[in-house]
Amino acid sequence: MADELDATIYYDDDADTGYLDDATVAVIGYGSQGHAHAQNLNDSGIDVVVGLREGSSSRDAAKSDGLSVATPPEAAAQADVVSILVPDTIQPTVYDQIENELDAGDTLQFAHGFNIHYNQIQPSDDVDVTLVAPKSPGHLVRRNYEADEGTPGLVAVYQDVTGDAKDQALAYAKAIGCTRAGTIETTFREETETDLFGEQAVLCGGVTSLVKQGYETLVEAGYSEEMAYFECMNELKLIVDLMYEGGLGEMWHSVSDTAEYGGLTRGDRVVDDHAREQMEAVLEEVQDGTFARQWITENQAGRPNYDQIKTAEENHEIEAIGEELRGLFSWADE
Ligand SMILES: NC(=O)C1=CN([C@@H]2O[C@H](COP(=O)(O)OP(=O)(O)OC[C@H]3O[C@@H](n4cnc5c(N)ncnc54)[C@H](OP(=O)(O)O)[C@@H]3O)[C@@H](O)[C@H]2O)C=CC1
Ligand SMILES: CC[C@](O)(C(C)=O)C(=O)O
Ligand SMILES: [Mg+2]
Ligand SMILES: [Mg+2]
Numbered sequence: 607m608a609d610e611l612d613a614t615i616y617y618d619d620d621a622d623t624g625y626l627d628d629a630t631v632a633v634i635g636y637g638s639q640g641h642a643h644a645q646n647l648n649d650s651g652i653d654v655v656v657g658l659r660e661g662s663s664s665r666d667a668a669k670s671d672g673l674s675v676a677t678p679p680e681a682a683a684q685a686d687v688v689s690i691l692v693p694d695t696i697q698p699t700v701y702d703q704i705e706n707e708l709d710a711g712d713t714l715q716f717a718h719g720f721n722i723h724y725n726q727i728q729p730s731d732d733v734d735v736t737l738v739a740p741k742s743p744g745h746l747v748r749r750n751y752e753a754d755e756g757t758p759g760l761v762a763v764y765q766d767v768t769g770d771a772k773d774q775a776l777a778y779a780k781a782i783g784c785t786r787a788g789t790i791e792t793t794f795r796e797e798t799e800t801d802l803f804g805e806q807a808v809l810c811g812g813v814t815s816l817v818k819q820g821y822e823t824l825v826e827a828g829y830s831e832e833m834a835y836f837e838c839m840n841e842l843k844l845i846v847d848l849m850y851e852g853g854l855g856e857m858w859h860s861v862s863d864t865a866e867y868g869g870l871t872r873g874d875r876v877v878d879d880h881a882r883e884q885m886e887a888v889l890e891e892v893q894d895g896t897f898a899r900q901w902i903t904e905n906q907a908g909r910p911n912y913d914q915i916k917t918a919e920e921n922h923e924i925e926a927i928g929e930e931l932r933g934l935f936s937w938a939d940e
Contacts, residue, residue, distance in 0.1 A: 614791040616761065621780035621789075625773045626652050632685035633657065634678050634700060636664035638744030639717050640691035643782050644673055646751045650781035657681030657688075657704075682707035687715055687774065689738075694720045695905040701727045708733050711768050715778065718801060719794035722764055724898040735765035736775040739797055740784055747782060756786025764794050802892045807885045814919075816877070817842065821924045831927040839924060840931075 626647075633644040634657040641664075648654045648671075656668040657678035668675050682688045682704035692700050698721060701714075708714060710732040717739045721727040729735050739760040740747045750757045759779050763771045772791075779789045805811065820838035825831055848857040858866050891897045904912055919925075 615788045616776055616785055616791065617788055618780055618785045621776035621785045622773065623650060623777045623781050625770060625777035626781060629653065629686040630655060630684050631687045631689060632681035633689045633691055634681065635692035636668045637691065639747065642744040642748035643689060643691060644668065645671055645748060646782040648673060652781050655681045655684055679703050679707050687713040689715045691717055694718060695902065697721045698726045713771065713774060719798035720898065723794050723798040724895060729765065732767055733765065734768050734771040736771050737762040737794055737797060738775050738779045738784065751783040756783050758787045759784030759789040760792045760797050761789050762792045762794050762797055799892050802897060803889050807888045818922060818924060831923065832931060835924060835927050835931055839928060
């Protein structure tokens with residue numbers, strides 16, 4: 607454990623998979639996170655059953671990965687730990703299906719705190735409620751595990767009736783590879799609000815908008831789509847890789863001093879005080895529940911706006927030129 611930092615971070619030596627030795631874990635869902643958790647747990651020697659709806663297209667995949675498959679209520683009935691890894695908006699419906707299968711002392715576990723934090727699921731008071739959230743897309747959770755590498759994660763306890771909730775959550779985090787890289791102790795509130803803010807303002811929303819605006823600026827000024835794609839999208843990965851490895855400093859060190867001077871003097875003009883005010887507004891909508899209410903209502907209405915915005919994103923010209931160019935890269939298939 608690293609004590610000198612503000613946050614408490616747990617590593618492999620701080621976690622004991624023995625807390626899951628006699629347990630069966632039901633992983634409900636076999637998508638991005640589900641397939642990774644189920645296979646990593648299984649490879650770590652934990653007894654796993656995957657819960658999938660009748661007729662699920664993922665049943666064959668889970669079975670061919672060597673896992674046993676049941677319906678969500680059947681899986682929950684067999685399990686001591688039920689890990690809910692279906693989309694956030696589906697979780698309340700799935701919880702209704704499995705609620706009666708949870709015995710006193712079982713664990714209800716999440717990889718994101720949305721439904722607990724925004725009161726969409728109100729678990730009974732005789733079960734442990736925990737969170738193990740990899741800070742990564744699920745496919746990398748699996749890829750890292752197979753490469754003997756770790757994925758940073760978060761652990762939180764909402765309800766501890768057994769007294770073992772945190773130790774068991776850490777055991778789970780270890781079994782999926784998160785304590786190899788470090789697992790930060792947090793709360794459902796902090797995880798939910800920071801995760802939503804990060805994906806909206808920076809990681810997914812902010813970055814894609816920056817890429818599209820940069821691309822459009824170059825193309826509208828008469829530069830070729832190929833040049834604009836390489837400059838604003840492809841090279842972004844190489845720049846981010848340097849930040850990932852060694853922080854902003856390593857990136858600034860590696861680029862030319864012309865790029866460093868230009869970036870340091872122009873970057874804050876692009877992502878300026880207005881952008882900062884909008885970030886604060888986005889955070890407020892997360893904190894006061896506005897975003898959650900909008901997303902829940904959007905789903906209840908059949909996702910009309912989501913589908914429209916998603917289609918527009920898929921049809922952006924950077925996607926067409928990108929697909930064409932990536933098809934020419936020899937390394938893109940590796
Ligand atoms: N995506 C990520 O990398 C991350 C996700 N999280 C969190 O993890 C959780 C899972 O997210 P994610 O892995 O993206 O989810 P996915 O969208 O990848 O989940 C897909 C799985 O959910 C099942 N599913 C979808 N709809 C239904 C339904 N109506 N009834 C029953 N099962 C259904 C699918 O079943 P079928 O196979 O039958 O279609 C599939 O197995 C969420 O809480 C998310 O916030 C946390 C960190 C990162
Ligand atoms: C960044 C998006 C994410 O929060 C994640 C991969 O961690 C998600 O919800 O998928
Ligand atoms: Mg996240
Ligand atoms: Mg998220």
